[in-house]
Amino acid sequence: MEQTYTIKNQGEFKLKDIFECGQCFRWNKQEDESYIGVFENNVVQVWQEGKTLIFEGECEGNFQKQIEKYFDLKRDYKEIQNKLAKIDKHLKIGIEYGKGIRILNQDLWETIISFIISANNNIPRIKGIIERLSLNYGTKIIYKEKEYYAFPTAKQLKDVSIEEYRKLGLGFRDKRLYETTKMILNKEVDIDKMDKLSTEEARKELLKLSGVGPKVADCILLFSTLKRFDVFPIDVWVRRVMNDLYIHDEDETKVSKNKIENLAKEKFGDLQGMAQQYLFYWRREN
């Protein structure tokens, strides 16, 4: 069912910041500057006209509720930004640059698989792989006469072989995807109960999955519906920006993960995940 939802006076919301800060892989910019993406079983097109935000999409159920949840609209980002901006000038600059960011509430299963694919990989290729996985195994959705595909469920991937993944361009991640799907289906790791766990416990569970290391686990905790801000995913860009701003080692690759983790915890506390996003996004784009 095609539905629309409009929000007026959303001055801080910026589509580019949301969709291009590295948290999601299924949103594509259109020629008219709108973005079209797929989440859950919805296809959504979103654009801005001044301070008005317009969401339009193919959606079963309550469209407004789903948009509010996915785009994290109920959270007071201004308050978070004010707290972080007080910490130092670097954060202040990062926040000024990426003030339109919202951290999406993405489906946990989809986030797990997406970030396993992200390992040792770049964004265009990750997007291509996820697109092909959805096209081959996901459920078709029609929006404005065009075909889109939902991210495949664990059940839909149940009988897919390692060889088939390899053909879709997964590379050495083929086996990891195969094994993790099995572990989730047989509840060796129960992702339905994960939101009840503490951040440390949930992280420990995620690390049991094949292809999930510390960085991928933290991305899942931050970018999925688990929505934990007390994590600090460290990739090469975060290492770079933390060294440039705070550590000043001549060789950033030699700075230990532990040192960065401790520094993040000490400086940013329970909001370290948000701080990571602003610093990461600012450093990547500048």
Place this chain on the structure above:
DNA sequence: CCACAGGACGGCT
């Protein structure tokens, strides 16, 4: 053709 970019993992100290 080669160099490089991007995390997990397993084998080695």
Place this chain on the structure above:
DNA sequence: AGCCGTCCTGTG
């Protein structure tokens, strides 16, 4: 515990 080679593909 930390270090390092390997895994695969796209880009310059």
